Amino acid sequence: MTLTNYISDLLYRYECVIVPNFGGFITNKISAKVNNFTHTFYAPSKQLTFNSHLQNNDGLLANYIATSKNISYDEAILKIKNEVENWKHTLNKEELELENIGFFHLNNDGKLIFEPTNTVNYLTSSYGLNSFVSPAIKRTSYQEKVKQLETITPIFHTKENNSKTPVFIKYAAAAAILFTLGTVGWKEYQKFEYNSLVAQSEQQQKNVEKTIQEATFVINNPLPTITLSVTKKTNNYHIIAGAFREPENAKKKLQQLLQKGFNAQILGVNKWNLTPVAFESFNSKKEAINKLKIIKKTESKAAWLLVKKY
Incomplete structure (x- = not known):
């Protein structure tokens, strides 16, 4: 199992997974949503972002690897270090792909740019829930579009085509109009979704950088578990x-x-x-x-x- 698999496992259970000397992966829960243009329903999920400033070892990833592979904590740290060095070497030459997590590349200023994958939902409560499409029924709207089309290109009724041909042409014309409207709407929606995602990611990065500060202490022999009575303070x-x-x-x-x-x-x-x-x-x-x-x-x-x- 590679380092990517361990990170992916932890993202299902934790909101922040730090890779020492590389950065931290952060998840934020987002509610279910509907694409009004394609009538697609999406289940609740976790939005994945990356913060390159979170590089201190908090012990979570190393302890998980040590437990899973039945090795020492120091050996786990060494494996993480070697893997991170390989990632950085790859980034100097090309794009880095972390399976089920996303893609990394360096911009012109040498900063890491992260693009999360959209194939995995790390929200366990949404397990098994897939997106689905439920088209809206707008019969009145369709009839109005057909009437407008008939005004432009009249349909002459004869004894031969009175019962079949007009109906076929009406539905074909309506389908062509709806397909055109749907294509334009979908492109605009994709553009809106992308801009919204970029804005949300930038704001989350700023919030995390402002509020998260960690001090890491590696303790090989922690004290036995004790019960502490902590009095609630009004100090702010x-x-x-x-x-x-x-x-x-x-x-x-x-x-x-x-x-x-x-x-x-x-x-x-x-x-x-x-x-x-x-x-x-x-x-x-x-x-x-x-x-x-x-x-x-x-x-x-x-x-x-x-x-x-x-």
Whole structure:
């Protein structure tokens, strides 16, 4: 099984899968939709995007490979590294295709451009639901089109063609008109869909870059599972020490901060399935910023300020 297959497996279960030193694949759920031009119904699905700034190893992909292949964590990391090097080598020469995920290529500025595949739906609740077409019935509209056509090219009735020929010509003319309208409409709809997808992807990239910041700590021997009582705070300003994929690592970091005298706390699980740990939390923004400056100088340059109610 290649690295692409492992990534694809994880995308069914997680909203973010990071490939160390390459980037992160992010999924966003979109509702069912209808193409009003082709009368096609589409099931709910996950929209796949890529963020090249998410390169820190969060352990998710490596742990999954290690478990699946029954190898050590370090061996899994090495396999990921080798595969990523092959991808980058390919991108320097041609387009890179990741099966069931999408295509990559470099633009003129050397930046990665990602085009997701539309053949796989990673939303498990939509498994087995395929798109289908249900044409609209517009008999009145069809009759009006036929009448207009008869005005331009009259049909003369005779005893021979009175019962058969006019009916055939009417339906043939109506079909030709509808086919022309449908073709033009479909092209316009495809253009609209493409522009909408590009706009949504750009906005999602900006939102992710603005809100996601992770600190990764590789812990070979995590502490045994413990039960912590976290009191709900009204403080809205949190100085973040790190965000962890594994809850045990978050608890380990919490213990380290408490031993150093910080009023640390775990802020729960966010929408990316990460567990943030805060050095301290404050009601005052000014007080939080002043404390953040001190922590950056004395403890961690990677510390950052999260403004959010929990």
